Amino acid sequence: MATRTTALVGGALLLLTVQLAHAILPIEHWRTANGAKVLFVANRGLPILDVSVDFPAGFGYDKPEKSGAAAMTNGLLRLGAGGLSEDEIARRLADVGASLGNRFENDFAGFSLRTLSDGKHRAPALDVMARVLNNPEFPASVIEREKVRLTGSLKEADLKPDTQASRLFYRLVYRDHPYALRDSGEVDTVSRLEQSDLETFYRTHYLAERAVVAIMGDVSRAEAEAIAEQLTRGLPRADGKSPALPVVSTLREGITRVVAHPATQSHILLGAPGIRRDDPDFFPIYVGNHVLGGGGFVSRITEEVRQKRGLAYSAYSYFSALKVRGPFIIGMQTRRDQADAALAVVRKTLRDFVDNGPTEAELKAAKQNIIGGFPMRIDSNRKIHGYLSFIGFYDLPLTYLEDFVGNVEKVTVNDVKSAFARQIDPARLVTVVVGADKDRSETAGVAR
Amino acid sequence: MKLLIRLWVLVGLLALQAGAHAAAPGDNVAVHELANGLRIIVKTDRRAPVVVNMVCYRIGSMDEHNGATGVAHVLEHMMFKGTRSLGPGEFSKLISAAGGRENAFTSRDYTAYFQTLQKSELPLSFRLEADRMSNLILSPEEFAKEIKVVMEERRLRTDDRPRAIVYERLIANALSAHPYRNPIIGWMSDLETLTVEDTRRFYEQWYAPNNVTLVVVGDVVPAEVFALAEKHFGAIPRKQLPPRKPQDEPPQLGIKRLTVKAPAEQPYLVMAYRVPRLEKPSEQWEPYALDMLESVLSGNSAARLPGTLVKADRVASSASAGYDGIGRGPAFFYLSGTPLAGRTVEELESGLRRELRRIIEEGVTREELDRVKAQALAAKVYERDSMFYQARQIGWMESIGLSYRDLDLYLEKLQLVTSDQVREVARKYLVDDQLTVAILDPQPLNGIKPRATPTAGARHGN
Numbered sequence: 001m002a003t004r005t006t007a008l009v010g011g012a013l014l015l016l017t018v019q020l021a022h023a024i025l026p027i028e029h030w031r032t033a034n035g036a037k038v039l040f041v042a043n044r045g046l047p048i049l050d051v052s053v054d055f056p057a058g059f060g061y062d063k064p065e066k067s068g069a070a071a072m073t074n075g076l077l078r079l080g081a082g083g084l085s086e087d088e089i090a091r092r093l094a095d096v097g098a099s100l101g102n103r104f105e106n107d108f109a110g111f112s113l114r115t116l117s118d119g120k121h122r123a124p125a126l127d128v129m130a131r132v133l134n135n136p137e138f139p140a141s142v143i144e145r146e147k148v149r150l151t152g153s154l155k156e157a158d159l160k161p162d163t164q165a166s167r168l169f170y171r172l173v174y175r176d177h178p179y180a181l182r183d184s185g186e187v188d189t190v191s192r193l194e195q196s197d198l199e200t201f202y203r204t205h206y207l208a209e210r211a212v213v214a215i216m217g218d219v220s221r222a223e224a225e226a227i228a229e230q231l232t233r234g235l236p237r238a239d240g241k242s243p244a245l246p247v248v249s250t251l252r253e254g255i256t257r258v259v260a261h262p263a264t265q266s267h268i269l270l271g272a273p274g275i276r277r278d279d280p281d282f283f284p285i286y287v288g289n290h291v292l293g294g295g296g297f298v299s300r301i302t303e304e305v306r307q308k309r310g311l312a313y314s315a316y317s318y319f320s321a322l323k324v325r326g327p328f329i330i331g332m333q334t335r336r337d338q339a340d341a342a343l344a345v346v347r348k349t350l351r352d353f354v355d356n357g358p359t360e361a362e363l364k365a366a367k368q369n370i371i372g373g374f375p376m377r378i379d380s381n382r383k384i385h386g387y388l389s390f391i392g393f394y395d396l397p398l399t400y401l402e403d404f405v406g407n408v409e410k411v412t413v414n415d416v417k418s419a420f421a422r423q424i425d426p427a428r429l430v431t432v433v434v435g436a437d438k439d440r441s442e443t444a445g446v447a448r
Numbered sequence: 449m450k451l452l453i454r455l456w457v458l459v460g461l462l463a464l465q466a467g468a469h470a471a472a473p474g475d476n477v478a479v480h481e482l483a484n485g486l487r488i489i490v491k492t493d494r495r496a497p498v499v500v501n502m503v504c505y506r507i508g509s510m511d512e513h514n515g516a517t518g519v520a521h522v523l524e525h526m527m528f529k530g531t532r533s534l535g536p537g538e539f540s541k542l543i544s545a546a547g548g549r550e551n552a553f554t555s556r557d558y559t560a561y562f563q564t565l566q567k568s569e570l571p572l573s574f575r576l577e578a579d580r581m582s583n584l585i586l587s588p589e590e591f592a593k594e595i596k597v598v599m600e601e602r603r604l605r606t607d608d609r610p611r612a613i614v615y616e617r618l619i620a621n622a623l624s625a626h627p628y629r630n631p632i633i634g635w636m637s638d639l640e641t642l643t644v645e646d647t648r649r650f651y652e653q654w655y656a657p658n659n660v661t662l663v664v665v666g667d668v669v670p671a672e673v674f675a676l677a678e679k680h681f682g683a684i685p686r687k688q689l690p691p692r693k694p695q696d697e698p699p700q701l702g703i704k705r706l707t708v709k710a711p712a713e714q715p716y717l718v719m720a721y722r723v724p725r726l727e728k729p730s731e732q733w734e735p736y737a738l739d740m741l742e743s744v745l746s747g748n749s750a751a752r753l754p755g756t757l758v759k760a761d762r763v764a765s766s767a768s769a770g771y772d773g774i775g776r777g778p779a780f781f782y783l784s785g786t787p788l789a790g791r792t793v794e795e796l797e798s799g800l801r802r803e804l805r806r807i808i809e810e811g812v813t814r815e816e817l818d819r820v821k822a823q824a825l826a827a828k829v830y831e832r833d834s835m836f837y838q839a840r841q842i843g844w845m846e847s848i849g850l851s852y853r854d855l856d857l858y859l860e861k862l863q864l865v866t867s868d869q870v871r872e873v874a875r876k877y878l879v880d881d882q883l884t885v886a887i888l889d890p891q892p893l894n895g896i897k898p899r900a901t902p903t904a905g906a907r908h909g910n
Binding site for chain 1: 463495498540566608711712755758815818823835893
């Protein structure tokens with residue numbers, strides 16, 4: 001037997017004093033000279049720095065006829081900036097072992113950088129990130145190449161049953177709302193994008209006043225301030241009002257679409273517009289969905305579809321809470337001749353849940369998992385950085401993490417029941433099945 | 449309702465240190481072996497009051513026999529289906545109620561079960577893992593349902609994914625004798641005929657403490673973990689494990705080529721060369737040179753394959769290299785890519801071969817070597833931000849007959865690789881006689897026209 005250990009004290013003691021002084025996370029926050037919002041948590045425990053800068057510039061800000069401009073703008077920023085070619089950008093980052101990641105969702109777009117925190121590594125990495133954010137060049141020849149690459153992969157994806165299902169699902173759930181658009185754009189809209197479209201999108205949406213900078217790791221407050229200035233100094237400035245996302249309307253009827261596809265499995269999605277990130281129903285919905293289909297092996301949908309009947313490998317439900325009503329989605333894949341049976345099981349499971357809510361025992365078990373698992377939500381720099389950027393972008397209270405456990409704990413069976421009744425009508429859902437012998441379409445609601 | 453989970457709110461957080469950095473990795477590992485052969489590796493990481501427990505059985509799909517491929521993975525699923533004292537699914541319920549996250553995976557080489565929990569819940573994790581190590585109930589009713597789940601998993605991961613089929617068939621053709629030729633999830637025909645008795649036999653033969661490495665990473669005291677392991681696993685008897693037959697792959701005697709026809713828009717090309725694997729980490733140099741070659745070719749978006757084939761020549765939409773040299777069985781060096789629309793797989797293949805020739809003839813630059821070494825050093829630091837990743841790395845190395853110490857050694861040896869060594873492994877191993885080439889030949893969707901624009905009342909323009 002070989003045993004060798006080195007005690008690591010110090011951290012734990014400090015931890016307690018940090019807790020008492022600052023509750024859970026001592027988030028520092030300020031604005032840069034040109035108005036960008038900054039959130040910062042110092043942690044000198046590892047020589048790592050995580051920095052992100054996000055903007056309200058996701059595909060929710062795309063126009064239908066220019067669908068794909070948001071994604072391509074985000075993608076092109078790092079492919080030529082501040083006098084550096086795309087290869088020089090990639091090499092300078094690799095030379096110091098840093099990684100720069102694109103961030104792109106419905107609501108936001110931006111970049112995150114992970115680098116070693118000492119000056120020798122950090123400085124070149126931050127210099128590249130600053131050029132990418134502040135001085136993108138959108139080289140025409142790179143745009144042409146990326147358009148060919150992207151349209152090729154879109155055509156590839158269009159053959160796949162999962163892509164077909166999700167595209168159709170979002171169109172039916174969101175209709176003329178931009179959340180209905182494909183995140184990367186369509187083949188024909190992407191083909192028509194030009195350099196000026198990307199420059200315009202950048203100037204309109206990558207604004208200093210709307211930027212959210214999240215900094216986590218091994219730097220001091222003064223260093224964090226300098227980093228935030230460096231990354232945002234040259235951003236475009238707002239000139240008047242900024243674009244906002246339109247309101248999402250509720251589905252008027254249930255819609256079912258079955259689409260022919262030769263795949264061995266049917267890909268099934270059910271859902272409807274769900275909740276906003278600032279919805280008062282957020283916690284009842286979150287905890288309730290844990291019971292319904294978000295809690296992994298122990299949730300009702302997994303139990304009914306997989307554990308009891310062996311109908312699917314993956315079966316789940318989730319609410320994606322966004323700036324405006326994000327989707328509520330139930331998803332699964334099953335052998336095509338079982339699609340109707342699986343669909344019946346899921347619909348019944350949802351209807352029972354909406355009608356009756358969780359049992360006391362189920363609610364307790366869900367809370368035990370969420371609350372007992374809380375330490376794992378913030379057990380790494382990367383995860384804490386994720387919360388910082390998320391709290392900043394969605395304007396959540398700085399005490400979001402402090403309040404989290406209390407907000408979960410106070411949810412009652414009745415809260416869940418009434419929140420689901422407000423948000424989800426099982427008779428008015430979009431149902432998409434891709435992977436059948438022939439197309440079929442129903443627009444009547446599902447009788448209750 | 450009041451839950452007994454308040455106390456940790458005061459202590460349940462990542463330690464935000466204001467002082468010096470924590471000790472370097474490798475300084476905080478303790479190893480112990482129980483009398484029944486169960487090996488325990490504890491890595492102390494006190495940054496958060498959390499613990500990762502990973503139970504690694506040194507048994508994977510390569511230990512299966514023909515006609516019963518997939519049994520290792522099906523058994524992994526059945527491990528959640530009840531013991532003499534717990535009903536089906538109860539394992540997951542107990543872990544969930546303790547706030548835990550859990551799952552399992554099966555590889556060609558080993559099978560791992562893991563939980564991440566608050567550190568105070570480690571005893572629960574040990575108790576449940578010890579229970580299913582020796583008391584598993586394999587009921588025909590649960591098996592009948594779960595084998596259907598696994599077939600759905602196969603359809604989802606492989607049967608409806610053309611590129612996954614390409615890799616499955618590539619390996620099945622590249623190897624003749626070694627069981628790596630079979631997919632981990634098993635051939636569908638074997639799944640259809642697998643029985644609960646097959647899983648029982650596999651369990652009884654291989655699930656034994658002397659075939660396990662227990663990896664614990666987190667805010668724990670090694671001596672306490674060892675005592676806890678003794679308490680829960682100590683009484684499980686050692687088994688005489690069946691002999692593992694080498695099933696060595698005979699030498700390849702010439703190039704092999706195959707075509708996979710499947711619904712797709714773009715062709716896809718994979719070239720797989722037989723190369724050495726890491727067996728004696730302190731003596732070999734070739735595996736490190738192959739790893740270096742992989743990174744020089746595609747370790748960043750300006751590396752040779754994306755830089756030349758995607759950006760400069762515009763022959764590829766994507767192109768990359770890969771080396772899977774850490775495992776119990778034969779290793780391959782892969783070159784793969786998708787031709788850009790309007791270019792052919794033949795043009796892509798000659799482009800990939802041209803890049804190999806350049807390296808064999810000219811070597812690689814000092815800058816390229818330094819870049820890869822810097823990336824590897826940084827990645828080693830970043831690993832310390834994830835307890836789960838650290839546990840997985842340790843469990844992986846220990847389960848394939850290497851040591852957790854080889855993780856540090858690997859990094860050291862990578863730093864020593866020279867341009868001549870990279871040229872030498874490319875010249876020696878990336879030759880046609882050791883090559884298998886697979887091409888995806890795209891087919892329309894059974895004559896059904898792809899629905900690029902589903903007719904769904906969408907009113908927005910395109």
